[in-house]
Amino acid sequence: MILLPRPKKIEEKQGSYEYSWKSRIILDEKLRENGMTYAVILRDSLKMNTGIEGAVVKGKNEAGGIYLTIRPDLQAQEYHLRVAADGIVIEGGDGAAVLYGVQTLCQIAGQYGGVLPCVEIEDAPDLLNRGYFFDETRGRVLTLPELKKMVDQISRYKINQLQLYVEHTYLFRNLSEMWRDQTPLTAEEILELDAYCRSRHVELVPAMASFGHLYMLLSTKSFGELCERSDSWKNPFSFNDRMRHHTLNPTDARALALVKDMIAEYGALFSSDQFNICADETFDLGCEKSKETAERIGVSEMYIAFVKELCDFLTDQGKKPMFFGDIISRNPDFIHKLPKNTLCLTWGYAPKQREDECRAMAQAGAVQYLCPGVCGWNRWINMIENSYQNIVRMCGYAQKYHAKGLLNTDWGDFGHVNAPAFSVPGMIYGAAFSWNHDEIGFEEINRQISVVEYGDDTQSLVSLMAQLSAQSLFDWRAAVVYYEKQVLHYDPQDGVLLPETVSRMQDVKETEEKLRGLIRQLKETAVHVETDSRPLIAMLEIAGEAVSIWNHVGAFMYQRSCGVTWEKEEAERLAERLEWWFMAYKKLWRKTSREGDLHHIAEIVFWYADCLREKD
Secondary structure, three states, X not given: OOOOOOOOEEEEEEEEEEOOOOXXXXXOOOOOOOHHHHHHHHHHHHHHHHOOOOXXXXXXXXXXXXXXXXXXXXXXOOEEEEEEOOEEEEEEOOHHHHHHHHHHHHHHHHHHOOEEEEEEEEEOOOOOEEEEEEEOOOOOOEOHHHHHHHHHHHHHOOOOEEEEEEOOOEOOOOOHHHHOOOOOEOHHHHHHHHHHHHHOOOEEEEEEOOOOOOHHHHOOOOOHHHEOXXXXXXXXXXXXXXXXXXXXXXXOHHHHHHHHHHHHHHHOOOOOOEEEOOOOOOOOOOOOOOHHHHHHHXXXXXXXXXXXXXXXXXXXXXXXXXXXXXXXXXXXXXXXXXXXXXXXXXXXXXXXXOOHHHHHHHHOOOEEEEEOEOOOOOOOOOOHHHHHHHHHHHHHHHHHOOOOEEEEEEOOOOOOOOOHHHHHHHHHHHHHHHHOOOOOOHHHHHHHHHHHHHOOOOOOHHHHHHHHHOOOOOOHXXXXXXXXXXXXXXXXXXXXXXXXXXXXXXHHHHHHHHHHHHHHHHHHHHHHOOHHHHHHHHHHHHHHHHHHHHHHHHHHHHHHHOOOOOOHHHHHHHHHHHHHHHHHHHHHHHHHEOOOOHHHHHHHHHHHHHHHOOOO
């Protein structure tokens, strides 16, 4: 029996429970608001796995029934599940706990169908707050149906918080110049998603750029004057520029007033009493317009004063502020300048992430969430092993430094080119290890995810995904950096233009063979996974093709920079291959996402295709 997250106590018994057309899902009268939601989730799962659709009723337990009830002596989120030959009982300390018991039973049914082995489970989480953070702004804006699917998925693994990060992808009432060329979320969509989340005990928390990363706002003629750097609206679009610049000038009183208005408008849509102002990566602070103030009081003091104003504003509104801790971790004691209800989001995404910032903020008395990542940004397929190492390590720090929760992040950066489906293994790592920190090895948890999430009889799907992601020699970030240097004359911060990984054609060709073998194995796996998971195989084939094509494109650009000329026909074949791939990629994008940054991605893709066709 494979269960994710792994329960704290599980005791398998003799015998089995047989689900039949006579079986009824019984809701105790103590289950008030969302009992029917839990029952429908369970009924639909049992129907999918057995073909039998049982009835849902309300009342007292009965022989042969599946009884859902509240047990007052259990803690919040703590559940007990008992599968016996004469019936099933799920008891929870609150509604969320009952739902978690239901989700565990659904996983059992997914493996055993209508004859469920007798078992007793007692379970509760290590961390009460287990979140998932999705970048809904820098490239990919998921449609409302896809966002609901994401809620269903994170709920399945007992994640109880979702944050959707926006900069310009909410339709703010008085900021039409900011979103006019975008595909933003509307107030009605947020309200509908918030209600959907509440029914599944997922807290939908607003997350909004409020200091740095305000690229689209500060690129407008109406509000560009509020940018720390002058004439920000005059520059052409750049992925690098969007990530590195466009910080508000905090010495301009209009900036604070504008952000407060945005927070008030956006925050009013959410039932959560929390608000994430982000306030991270304020790279330009003190560089130009606020330079005099920075020299007088210091950049750190200027930063914390602005953040304090926003936190005080939220506190006055009855909200608990959150913010990312990359800036304050340099001066941890500054946490005492903020309201006591402020929560610091201490992040780090390296496979061997250091604990210095976590320790420093804990010693300063900060209330923290620790924030690892699913490592998909700037790549066609997530770096799955990196995400595993990072998440396990950060969950360990969360235990060590008594963090209040975990917030697992999925950033978009240069256009969010990776499909959200490729982040699912990383999402499950975060769910598993924030609920139960007992470590499960990389290969073993991949085997378990293959079974539980994808119904994979070969138990190899996630391992193949991880191997596929490791074949990238010229990733999307490298492609963007080289393009923007050549076209926009934008200097990369690290000074690297074309990586050494594409310097040898032999390496590119060997990687091509590995990719072909992995794709073939994935296709052989397709018949062994559940029907709903098979589209993932097609997506992985297209992503594998992307990795292969861009490896060759990188090799072409590297050799060209060295004065080596490709055969004209070979270069044109690669250009055509690139364009055919991108057509398939766009089709997949549009199945789940609005247009977002797709047109900016297209500009870069077609520039490379044109380079391949250049005439002497």
